[in-house]
Amino acid sequence: MSQPQNFDPQAYWRATLRLLVATLVIWFVVSFGAGILFRDALDTVRIGGYPLGFWFAQQGSIFIFVGLIFWYAKRMDKIDREHDVHEE
Numbered sequence: 001m002s003q004p005q006n007f008d009p010q011a012y013w014r015a016t017l018r019l020l021v022a023t024l025v026i027w028f029v030v031s032f033g034a035g036i037l038f039r040d041a042l043d044t045v046r047i048g049g050y051p052l053g054f055w056f057a058q059q060g061s062i063f064i065f066v067g068l069i070f071w072y073a074k075r076m077d078k079i080d081r082e083h084d085v086h087e088e
Contacts (some may be wrong), residue, residue: 001080004084019079023072030056030064 034042039053047055079087 007083007085012079012085015079016076017081019072019075023068026068027065028063030068035061 034053039057042053042056043051045052052060068078077086
């Protein structure tokens with residue numbers, strides 16, 4: 001794969017790092033925050049008879065993580081297209 005003529009590797013790397021940091025922050029807030037740190041506050045809300053903190057710890061975080069994978073892939077594809085390094 002050849003690089004385009006006006007490819008800026010530093011701008012591409014900055015965009016990739018921003019996306020990676022956003023993804024890791026969401027992952028941390030959902031896994032550690034919702035399941036442990038904010039559990040008491042979330043437990044005041046019930047979904048299907050179960051406290052919301054428990055729901056996040058058991059299955060809600062998994063749904064969000066799967067959605068996060070698709071979101072990350074779509075955003076990474078957009079960054080590749082913006083910098084013209086995408087695959088056909």
